[in-house]
Amino acid sequence: MSNKSLEKSKIRILLLEGVHQSALDTFEAAGYSNIEYLSGSLSEDALIEKIRDAHFVGIRSRTQLTRKVFEAAEKLVAVGCFCIGTNQVDLDAATETGVVVFNAPYSNTRSVAELVLAEAILLLRRIPERNASCHNGGWLKNAKNSFEVRGKVLGIIGYGNIGTQFGILAEGLGMKVKFYDVVTKLPLGNAEQVASLPELLQVSDVVSLHVPETAATKWMIGAEQFAHMKQNAIFINASRGTVVDIDALAEALDRDRLLGAAVDVFPVEPRTNDDEFKSPLRGLDNVILTPHIGGSTVEAQRNIGIEVADKLITFSDNGTSISAVNFPEVALPAHPGKHRILHIHHNVPGVMSEINHIFSENNINISGQYLQTSNNVGYVVIDVDQDCGPKALQMIRDVKGTIKARILF
Ligand SMILES: NC(=O)C1=CN([C@@H]2O[C@H](COP(=O)(O)OP(=O)(O)OC[C@H]3O[C@@H](n4cnc5c(N)ncnc54)[C@H](O)[C@@H]3O)[C@@H](O)[C@H]2O)C=CC1
Numbered sequence: 001m002s003n004k005s006l007e008k009s010k011i012r013i014l015l016l017e018g019v020h021q022s023a024l025d026t027f028e029a030a031g032y033s034n035i036e037y038l039s040g041s042l043s044e045d046a047l048i049e050k051i052r053d054a055h056f057v058g059i060r061s062r063t064q065l066t067r068k069v070f071e072a073a074e075k076l077v078a079v080g081c082f083c084i085g086t087n088q089v090d091l092d093a094a095t096e097t098g099v100v101v102f103n104a105p106y107s108n109t110r111s112v113a114e115l116v117l118a119e120a121i122l123l124l125r126r127i128p129e130r131n132a133s134c135h136n137g138g139w140l141k142n143a144k145n146s147f148e149v150r151g152k153v154l155g156i157i158g159y160g161n162i163g164t165q166f167g168i169l170a171e172g173l174g175m176k177v178k179f180y181d182v183v184t185k186l187p188l189g190n191a192e193q194v195a196s197l198p199e200l201l202q203v204s205d206v207v208s209l210h211v212p213e214t215a216a217t218k219w220m221i222g223a224e225q226f227a228h229m230k231q232n233a234i235f236i237n238a239s240r241g242t243v244v245d246i247d248a249l250a251e252a253l254d255r256d257r258l259l260g261a262a263v264d265v266f267p268v269e270p271r272t273n274d275d276e277f278k279s280p281l282r283g284l285d286n287v288i289l290t291p292h293i294g295g296s297t298v299e300a301q302r303n304i305g306i307e308v309a310d311k312l313i314t315f316s317d318n319g320t321s322i323s324a325v326n327f328p329e330v331a332l333p334a335h336p337g338k339h340r341i342l343h344i345h346h347n348v349p350g351v352m353s354e355i356n357h358i359f360s361e362n363n364i365n366i367s368g369q370y371l372q373t374s375n376n377v378g379y380v381v382i383d384v385d386q387d388c389g390p391k392a393l394q395m396i397r398d399v400k401g402t403i404k405a406r407i408l409f
Pocket residue numbers: 084085086105108109112157158159160161162163180181182183210211212213214216217238239240264265292293294295296
């Protein structure tokens with residue numbers, strides 16, 4: 001008999017998009033063996049079929065967890081995004097169905113910052129064109145439109161974890177860092193926040209995007225923004241494909257407004273490595289195209305695998321929801337000798353009083369109670385004496401407003 005809610009061998013974990021082996025190792029070391037591992041993402045229909053029986057699912061940036069998917073995922077307890085972005089998950093639907101979502105907010109920050117810095121250097125030296133030319137037997141030896149990064153203005157859009165990391169590295173090479181962000185941010189080193197996006201675009205030699213995908217960032221860069229940019233500036237997008245109107249970028253490059261561009265993320269990305277990548281940017285020698293590998297380094301992927309698997313295991317074994325992106329955060333001690341009831345409910349008046357009423361009416365002694373609310377959801381964890389757990393769970397499940405409840409033995 002396991003000492004957890006379900007025997008661990010019955011807890012089904014579905015891992016998609018080739019998450020790192022470290023995730024499998026971490027789950028297995030914690031006793032979880034019922035794992036299905038897929039190297040690509042799935043269509044909505046295929047995902048709905050697969051997710052029906054899953055208790056935990058692990059994804060990266062490609063898998064779309066829509067409301068329809070959550071509605072089909074009756075047993076789902078938590079989602080692990082083995083990446084930074086969570087825009088691929090309908091977080092409202094997750095919360096409403098009582099599914100906790102975790103991610104790895106810092107594990108690949110450095111990898112992205114290093115990549116975009118390298119791209120800025122390569123593009124300012126027109127290396128992609130010269131590389132292509134040499135491969136075709138050409139010899140473009142000249143200094144035309146080739147620049148050092150030293151002294152150039154780097155304009156960062158979205159000065160969060162990646163933006164600040166990039167800014168620090170670039171400043172080390174002598175770039176002048178300016179940034180635009182919707183929030184007032186502490187400028188690191190000699191960086192300077194500017195008041196508006198047009199202002200940033202007008203003064204920057206290199207523009208790099210580091211915003212999340214939100215309603216406000218969707219298509220935030222288009223023809224109008226490219227028109228504001230300096231002649232011969234460099235444009236880099238390693239944030240999300242939907243932030244940039246890719247046809248407008250292709251046109252700006254075509255009209256020689258820009259010296260070059262590097263693009264890692266696309267409005268539509270292939271689902272697996274076997275599918276064709278289609279883009280109007282294909283074939284342009286002054287554009288570095290990469291297959292969404294900003295965070296794909298051995299270091300980042302190994303760390304992400306461990307970090308996110310650990311978060312899912314802790315939530316499964318103990319109920320702790322610290323660092324969840326859509327859910328009230330509750331840090332819980334171990335519960336030796338007790339049964340632990342975890343109750344997720346709509347945050348409406350009367351739920352807690354009904355729960356407490358049930359416990360007192362039935363002489364169930366509460367040895368610990370932890371409550372946190374946010375996003376219209378309440379998460380209460382109640383430790384009770386061992387002989388009362390299953391009965392308490394049964395009664396608490398009938399409380400009006402209950403979304404989900406489970407027990408840890
Ligand atoms: N290419 C890749 O492989 C990777 C891409 N990413 C993408 O990079 C994004 C940024 O990552 P982090 O820096 O860790 O996120 P973060 O949350 O630390 O920083 C985002 C920044 O953007 C700002 N922002 C939000 N909306 C804005 C708007 N409308 N205008 C201007 N600024 C705005 C925020 O205030 C924040 O300072 C992620 O959300 C993800 O989409 C992240 C990792 C790898």
